[in-house]
Amino acid sequence: MEKRPKPEACSSLSQSKGSLVENSDRISNLPAHIAHHILSFLMMEDIVRLSIVSKWWQELCISIPSLTIDGRQYGLKDFSVFHFQNFLDRWMIQRNGMKMVQFCVRWIFLKWHSQEYRFLTWLHDAVRCNVEVLYLDLIIVLPRTFKMPLCVWHCESLRFLTMHLHGAVLQLPSSTRFTKLQSLSLTSVRVFEEIFVEQILSSCNSLKKLCLDDVEGVNNINIRSSSLKYLEIRSYEHDNLFHLNVSGELLEELIIRWKFTPSGGRSLKMATPHLKCFKWGEFAPDNCFLGNLKCLRYCALSLEQVSSSWRPPYLEFFHILERIEELVIHVLCLKVNSPIMPHHF
Structure with missing residues (x-):
């Protein structure tokens, strides 16, 4: 019996289905x-x-090239985390030195000693893959101390390092050498060395950006750098910071948010001749020396409390107002200083 030809509509439908199947895996192209x-x-x-x-x-x-590992979603008794960790072990080995641009780890370590080797192996593999950006958000319950391996401190490819340790102690190796690091950010970190910041700066000759957010255990912070262009210092929770000295020939942007229990003996000294942007908030210490700010173009003041014997902070900028392109003063700053506010402001 002779076969009848398919209707044209059916033929078109078959072709379209075939085309759909052929083009379903577009990502491979x-x-x-x-x-x-x-x-x-x-x-x-x-x-x-x-x-x-x-x-x-x-x-x-x-x-x-960019890998993010987030283990915070697992419960304390979730056994699937072990399968996930085992897969990651094999995953990192299979990369076999393949280029890694960014490596981000967010993890909770209940018992650091039992999990330390596995985590440090991941870091070692990331260094072997010439990682450029490293982000570590770690909650270490016991023993609340973290010492990064030498392979990371000496990583030639590392450019950006961010660590959020949620109050854990950070210990620097005896030998530090960040030859090409350009950006370093430390958040909620405890340290035991008074010269912690100085040690980092002496090892980072190419550092352009430094952020210190809630770093506990340092009474004096001395910033002396010939490469820094951006500096951010935030201190809210702790009262141990008394003296802040900033000296940077190339520094262009400075952010200070400093909160403490009002008491004498605190000081801020600046030597930043090329500073263009200055944001100053929270409290002002008794002794302030702001130095030469002839290049300043933007200034934002949001000081909630200053010493009764200290002049309003905006007077320090009064003689250079003609050079400033934008001056922002928060209403709290005006309320605090209203009794001695200049009439011509």
């Missing part, structure tokens, strides 16, 4: 850097599942 960018929006668990779909997907997932 994308350049690797675009495919990696798409994968960067996925959680690590999703990337793990993708990697077992096929060999092609496995190679694509393993070669991701």
Whole structure:
């Protein structure tokens, strides 16, 4: 019996279905850097599942240049975390030195000694992959002390380092050498060395950005750098910071938010001849020497409390107002100093 030809509509539908099947895997035709960018929006668990779909997907997932590991989502008795850790161990080994631009770890360590080796192995593998950006957000319950391995301190490719230790003690190795580090940010860190900041600066000749947020254990912070362009110091929770000295020939932006129990003996000294942007908030110490600010173009003051014997902070900038392009004074600062506010301001 002779077959009848398919109706034209049915024929078109079949062709469209075939075309749909052929074009369903469009990501495999994308350049690797675009495919990696798409994968960067996925959680690590999703990337793990993708990697077992096929060999092609496995190679694509393993070669991701930016890797984020977030273990905070697991419960204290969640055994799936162990399977996830085992997979990560194999994952890092399979990279075999493949370039890694960014490595981010957010993790809770209940017993650091039992998990230390595994975590430090991840860091060692990241260094072996020439990591450029390292972000560590670690909650260490016991023994509340973290010492980064020498391989990270001596990493030639590292450019940006951020550490948030949630109050844990940070110990520097006896030998520190950040030859090419450009940005360092420390948040909620405790230290035992009074010259902690000086040790870091002496090891970072190329450092351009430094952020110290709630660093406890230092009475005096002395910043002396010929490379820094951006400096941010925030101190809210602790009363141990008494003297802040900032000296930077190339420093262009300075942010200070300093809160403490009012008492005598605190001081701020600045030697920043090329400073362009200055943001000063919270409290002002009794003794302030702001130095030469002839290049200042933007100033924001939000001081809530100053010494009764100290002049209003904005008077320090009065003689250079003609050079400032933008001056911002918070209403709290005006209320605090209203009894001695100049009439011509």
